[in-house]
Amino acid sequence: MTTLKRARTSFSLNFAAFPPAVLEEIVVAASDLCLLVTDANVVEDIIRGGAVDDLIGEDWIDKPLQSIVSKDSWRKLDMLWSAQKQDAPVWRHLNFIIPNDPKGEGVPLLVRRIAVDNGRSIVVCRDLRPSVKMQKTFNTALHEMVQSLEDSQSAQQFHPSDSGGAKAKTSVFQGRATAAVEKAIDEVGHLPLAEIVTQTAQVLEDICIQLAYEKCDYDLSKTADLLGISSDELASRIHFVP
Template sequence: MARAGARHYSERLDRADLRRLMDGMADLIVELDAAGMVVDLTSGGAVGGAEWVGRAFADVVCPDSREKARDLAATDPLDEGEGLGPWGTARHVNVTGAGGESLPFLLRPFRLTPAGGVLLVGHDLAAESRMQRQFEAAQRVMIRDYEARLAQVQESYQRDLRASSVAEAAGRVGISPLEQILSDFARRLRRHCAQEALARSGEDYRAAAELLGISTDELDAILIAPLAD
């Protein structure tokens, strides 16, 4: 809450102090004249420099951002109904770095009056962009791992399905004792029925158990029971 009779802090700062304050709050400040030419700029050194001054702002950004740059440099009056006053809508613009690389910034235009021109106040989006790339990379790894596990489950399911057939069981006559054949066959058939019930119920354990007439604990036991090779 402001003190009674106290002047706003901006009224107590001289031009140099105000400029230092603005420079500290923004990662990039670009001043454009009414023709959209760069008059002055302040940055952390990663972008811009003396080579920007005197050039059209649309020529110092990456090709994919030139249309946005022209929109930002436009000096048409804003719609006062938006309640933005002299501030325009912020845009994501990729500018060319000192090494020629593309650097993302969120630039918001401030219309200068009465002489015209625009002041672009920018926030560096490099950290956010890097986090987005890391998230997308992690997401791709998760999807790849999920697909690999799904393929393993499907392969196991098909193997169990083949092994649960009567012909497959009969083929073990003379290799394994009858009781062992019947026991292995029953376990594989139970596993196959449990997996089929889960598939029909949309992976809903309770619904699958009801289809089979057993409890969810019994369903779990069937699915995790070891099977003979």
């Protein structure tokens, strides 16, 4: 731990020697948005990355930070400011208000506060819109998949005594899918987006295959027809046994 501290101190001294323009480029590369906040929690300046240029202008400057985040984010904003400087870095999901936003949705940002000795703060933000969009897509796909399987179950007239167990299993699978999406969101900023999407899609596909396989009484051919894939492809994707 001492070695790490010494290394960080050395890096900080070298870092301070960089020209302001270089420091700004480093900030932009490390985040989608950076806010400089006064000791009175008023936005003093903004550095924008390319991901958020389309939504965020100069409207936030000279405004209290609390006034540009939605009310449901006020508590998390307070938690960022109450964290001690020596504590481990804390990231919070805050929803920011965009003036004249036609959809009224604002923009979700993953936020970390860096306290400066003079009472000011640097607020580093990462754009969560791709992750939120991905979560909505997965939720829609999961709902459609479950509805399709329930319709198929009704059409095939499964035995009534199996109904309760089938619903319980569906609930379990929905929980697993939700957990997979939540894990994906936690990986934002730690893994490339393409890798996050690939891993989460794989989990969701496995869940769908297992659910369909059980719904079809472990009949490989019926399951393949239900999923719209070949029996050979299905056989290569099944990682479980009945």
